[in-house]
Amino acid sequence: MRRFAPGDRFEFSLGGDQVKAFGSDIAIYYGDLTPEASHSVQRAKANRNEQPPVDLVYTTSSLGPERDFSGVDLVTPEMEESVHAIAVKSGGRSIRLETGSLGKPFAAMRQCTAALVASWGLDERVQAGRLRQLRPLGQTQWAPEIQKIYPLELAAKGMQARVNVRILVDTDGKPTTAKFFVLTTTHSLTKSLATR
Known part of the structure; x- marks a missing residue:
């Protein structure tokens, strides 16, 4: 998982021989949280130094709905803390990852995102307090x-x-x-x- 901007969404990627059999859509279940709708995935090969490349699927995901226009984050630290496993399903196949609590990893990702925003010359607190998310046009x-x-x-x-x-x-x-x-x-x- 990695995040390129403030907000609740992140890139979810999964690699290995098992993903070769996945279809073009996957369902992701974060613990007992309500799953998002099916995700369309992209495929790639990830290079691994001197080892053969590994098959990879990736998509954009979230533990819950993205922040709405009220500016309220809909994914809370408590939700992140509650997730101890991730299940990925596609075309009758499934992979379950026993992750332990995702509270600390998501807290670390928020810190990294704040540092990223600061590296752009922006104030992370101001960005986090915006009432509206910008959406690209055209x-x-x-x-x-x-x-x-x-x-x-x-x-x-x-x-x-x-x-x-x-x-x-x-x-x-x-x-x-x-x-x-x-x-x-x-x-x-x-x-x-x-x-x-």
Whole structure:
């Protein structure tokens, strides 16, 4: 699990031979909390130093509903503390991870996220207190621009990439900076995005 911005959502990834048999959707159960709807997953291969790459599935997830427009976090530290296992199901197959309480790992992830926000030059407390989450507009226009520079040799092999985009905006909602973070792909795409 990893988080790239403030909020309750995070990237959930699972790797190993068992995920090869998973379909394109998975259901994730965090302890006794109400499960989210089925997730569409992306597939990739994760490099492991000198060992063969491992199969990987990943998606965006949360222990509960995302913060609503009232600004109230809907996932509490008590909810995180209550989770001691994660079950992942897909197409009749399942994997259960006995994790122990997720309270401390999520507390550590919040600290890391606060440090990340501070590294952007923003005040984490101000960001946490915002009444509204920003939502990107016009994805149908700018997402294809990113897809256009995806290397054809990777597309021909059916290889996927995940590109996280960090856009900082001013108080009027106008973008001031944008940065691309490429995960699970090759150097050529990273280099192409760096020139944008």
